Amino acid sequence: MAWLWRALILLSLACATPVAMAEVPNIAAAANIKFAMAQLVNNYQQQSGNQLRVSYGSSGNFVAQIKHGAPFQLFLSADEKYVEALASAGLTADHGVVYAYGRLALVAPNNSPLTLDTDLDGLSKLLQSGQLQRFAIANPEHAPYGERARQLLQQKGLWQALQPSIVYGENVSQAAQFALSGSTQGGIVALSLAMAPQFRERGRFVALPTELHNPLTQRMVLLKGAGDVANDFYRYLQSEPARAVFRAYGFALPEEGH
Template identity: 65%
Template structure:
């Protein structure tokens, strides 16, 4: 694992490590508190762009922590000072809303997709029917294959569903490398220590990933839809509320589209 960590630093993935840490509140130049936002790891690159645009347009700042949606739900229920959650699966927002941890049921902001990926020197042939993966697995040449942990990461859960659909789940059990979240799974998938993985399309499309690996987008019909929903916490600040509205704007929706997301109807 130490060698993997050194590799991630060398690849410029430092920002993706320690994804689920809760940030301390700090003060903006105008003394307004900077709200802490929890966001699913699969939207990191898209949301980084959106945050940059939001600050440029409004002068306001937000501080984002990236991680698995399931872990964030547990943190929020134990008092983590997040003012908004952007979940990779809408059921987590529903769960929080039922017990009073969100203002309301929130809104859907994006629809996710999966991608089959491999490092550039991998022998894995990429195709939407996973025939290349089947062949390589049958030949005994798949040693490691990365997905997010399906127990608390929605994209890992969907990857498991897809692999089961193609009859590959059981044979891959001993080969799986589980990322704590979708972004860590993407790191593993291009680290060179695996032959590939199934990760969010949004991460596979990022320039940081394409410099190291290649991908094929997988049809959404192969798994349960990944409806991504966000909601504000009861004590959200005016800055968090303004960012929440900005995420529903044409400018923000355009960025999500650039990273391969589908968009919900308004």
């Protein structure tokens, strides 16, 4: 009988493993919150003992993936319209909550001739002089920060003249890599990325006025069927310790305006 008990125990352990693995939720997060999210995930995992699996990318691409069955349990978007698109498709638990308002930043690597200013006069002069060869933004077709960068450049009358020089990142994190790698003279990316230590040591930045583009209202939502861990992390992201992390990376919080 002892061998039978051992066999039953081994069988129960084998069956339990997939269940334990399933308890690690897949989370889709907009690329602009990459560094803030890394800190939040680390803090939460240490505090709760729960594990999380996070993927970063453009909000528009995540919507397409989720609509095609990607097994995400929580989605943190850079633009609330993408959450509304999933809610309209019946794929979310509800309409979620706004967790932050984002901002754009004009950035340049340390060796760039680009002068940074909030009116983009330095960018205009560099463009007119013919010295601007490459300028990075996220793809405006599916990345909210790229869409807002295009709006801002249109407002300043620079969009058409910049077209031959623009290098598109698949998402705003990749655009920031391009903008600060030294292969471009600069770019317009998320302030939250420009403020991160990983980027600050490689370049310069200036926060840009929010009135030159539509608000970057960042909303998060639980997907239908989200488990206990995803629900718990969703609540944690609305707590004061989490809000302090978002604030430290240049985000405005819902009640603070944008």
